[in-house]
Structures are given as structure tokens and as C-alpha cells.
Amino acid sequence: MRVERLMLKGANPPRLAALSPECQENAAMALSPSWRTKLLGSLQGQLQLATYLAVFLGFTGASSVGLWIGQRNLILNNAQELRRSAVAIQACMRKGGTDDRAFVQQELLLHSSMRTSLWVENPDDSLVLPQSDHLEISDEAIQSSMAANPDRVVGRQELIRLGEQLYLSELVQRFPNGARLWISQEVSTNQRAMNDYLALMILIWSGCLVITLMAVSSLVRRIVQPLEQLNAATAQMTAETLASARLPLERGPVEVMQLGRTYNALLERLAQSWSQQRQFVSAVSHELRTPLTIVQGYLNRTVKRGDNLTEAQVRGLRTAEEESIRMRRLMDDLLDLSRGDSGKLSIQSEPVRLADQLEQVADLARSTLQRPLHLELPATVEQRDAIAQADPGRLRQVLLDLVENADKYSPPDRPIRLVMREEPNSHAIDVIDQGIGIPEDELERVFDRFHRASNAPERTGSGLGLSVVKLLVEGMGGSISVCSRLGEGSRFTVQLPR
């Protein structure tokens, strides 16, 4: 098979390695992150979440403590006011006593106001209220005040809510005759002021929260955006774009901008060394190709004409010839790849009758294969006459390479099938074997340079063949794919555009 390959001349490889699996994974993560990854796994999510939590807890904590202190002060103030009123009437009542009802009513009226109510509870449970047409003392407030202090504990203050109104009440004194002096103060007005203050605070707090969140989002975005750009640019990077790809640096935090500049400088150095490496490979392949061809020619001729050679000498010369062929092929592959990298690979495009090419390939392959090769052309004449735009020499090279792999990676005697099919939008050619197959997780990588599957026998190849095949097929505007089952066989499909 090696010999046939060498007979095919001309080479025009296309581009370089695709994205590495790590890059593909990163790119996929960047494109479609789940909400969980975005929130908890990303720098942006973590920064935003931490700031939101800090702002939320800070505002809530500060306003709750403020409100609690305000509320407490309000109650304390009211209680002090109540106490002052209680002390004043207590003194008067102590002097005058509680037996004279008219005096009591007058005193009660004297110390009452629109907000402060006073009354006396007699031992027989009857009540003495201030006598006035202007003051309205709520009966419900009186009953509730007394009900809130069933044990009649002197000096205990109770906060009572009646509908919208809030009252602070206290049993001020118990007189020697058993009468009790009560006071109650309406504190709803202060409470309403407190509620208004609370509503205003919530409003201001919400506004501040929204503004803070927006500011934080924008700041975090500013930090993260260049990093995302860096990730996207790295994910898209290939050997072909190395020379031109640079991270656009417009704005961002100093540290991130520095990282971007360092990254760009790194790309520059990589591009330079990649270009030098390509030139080196190209020059070496080119320089070695000619002497290798000459050596191979001499060896071949010597073996053919060497009637006076011993069997051992012939064997040695044949091995040398095979090795020189292998070396020459390696040089060809490297040269193709290096030309593809530098864009100097030219691929012809002409109408090609596919069935003819397949027949030629089958004939060439059969002359060296030790196993059957079945050529399967389409049933109808119309389909057999299918014409594709391709480079005939390169197409044969591709198919022979695939057949060579099928032969190399299959146990002896298992047949190889070369199948031509017509698909709705393309011409398809399958090379099918019943060989060792390829592990599923390595399927994509077999097209990478120097990649050999983990189950490939040692020293049976360099891992360049399929990368050249891919390069050539894509150069002809087509594509190549593989499906394989470990231990059962593989199918490589070349698709050429109609």
C-alpha cells in the first residue's frame, strides 16, 4: 500500500488543528452555562451575589436597628409623659381624697386633655369620670386598660391597640378607701408618624438598593467582560489564526488590562515560534525528499538486478527500501501539512467521474492487499455516472490512505468494502472494515496530527495519515466523518459536494 501511495503526485493540504477538547469545553461553558454555574460557579456571579448579600443585609440590619430604637424611644417618651401626668394628679388627689365625687371629677377634668384620659375605679366597681361635654373618653379604652391589668398592679404600663388607635395605660395609685386612679394616653399620632417614617425609609432603602445593584452589576461587568473576551478569543484560537488573533483591549480594570497585554505578547511570541517551526518542517521535508527518492530508486534497482546477491542481502535491501518508502511518505505528509498551514497547498477542482476513481483505487489496492476488497457502486446507471468537483489525484490519495488504515487495523482475511452512495446533497464514499475499531472517546481526535488511538498496535504508523486526509477532503470542499465500534469495525465516510 505504501508503494501505491507514493505513485500519487501533487499535494495541497488545507488548514491546521481544530480546537483542543479543553478549549471546546471552555467555549461550550462560556456559550451555554446553566443558571447554577452562572450564579455560583462564575466570578461574575460570585461577586454579584456577595455584593447583593452584603448590601441587602447591611441595609436591612441598619434600618431594622434604627426602627427598633425609634420605636423604643417613642414608647419611653410616651411612658415618661404618662408618668408625669400621673404624678401630678396623684399629688392633688392625695390632698383632696376621693370621697368627694364633685372634687374628684373636677380634678380629673383638670388633668385630662384630648389625648390623656383619667378615671377613678371605686371599690364597688363603679367609675368616676371627668365631667365635661368636650372630652370624650372611650369606654372601650377604659375597659381594655383595666382588663389588661387584671391583678391591678400599681405602676404597670400596658400598650393597648383598639382598631387604628393605640393607648398607653397605667394604674397610678390605690387610695386607702380602695379607690384606684387610672390614666390612659392615646399614642396613635406618634405611632402614625413612626409608621410614615418607616414607609419613607423603606422607599428610600428600595431606591438605594436598586441603584446599588445597578452600579455593582455594571462594575462587575466591567471586570468580567475582558475576561470573557479573553476566554472566547482563546477558545476560537487555532494555529491558523495565531498570527492575527489579538485580544481587543478597550477598557477594564488595570489588572485585567495588564493580563490582556501579557496575553497578546504571549500570542505574538507563539505566532513567531509557530511560523519558525513551520518553515523548519517544510524545509527539512523538502530537503530530505529528493535524496530519499534517489536512495529508494537505487535500492529498488539493485534488488531487481542483483542476481549475484545472497538471499540475506536481498532481504536487507528490501527492508532498507521499505524503510525509505516509509520515510518518504512521512516527508510527503509533513510537506502537505506544512503547505496547508502556510496556505500554499493548491488543490485542483475539475469534474471527476467518481465511479472511475473508485475502480482505479480498488485495482491499485487489490494488487497489494492480502485480503478481499469489495467495490460497491450504485445500482442505477445514472447514479454510477455521478460527477463530482474534485482533484482526482488527491481523491485517490485520500481513499488509498483510508483503505490502508482499514487493512492495517483489521485482522487478516476480514474483507474491506469501498462503497459509493448518493446522498441528497452530496456524493458519499464509505471505506468500511471489520477491524479493531476506535474507542468512542477518541473518535474525533483520530483526525488530529500525531494522534494514534490507544488500541492501535505500536510502530504501525505515525498518526499523520488521517490529518492529511482531512486536510485534502476539506480542501476539495468536502468533509470526512467516522463511526466505529470497538472490536467490530469502522466506517470512514468522505462526502463531496454535488
Ligand SMILES: Nc1ncnc2c1ncn2[C@@H]1O[C@H](COP(=O)(O)OP(=O)(O)OP(=O)(O)O)[C@@H](O)[C@H]1O
Ligand atoms: N480503520 C481503522 N480502524 C481502527 N483504527 C483506525 C482506523 N483508521 C485509523 N485508526 C486509528 O486512528 C489513528 C490515526 O490514523 P492515521 O492514519 O492518522 O495514523 P496512522 O495510521 O497511525 O499512521 P500513518 O501516518 O502512517 O497513517 C490510528 O493510529 C488508529 O489508531
Ligand SMILES: [Mg+2]
Ligand atoms: Mg494511517
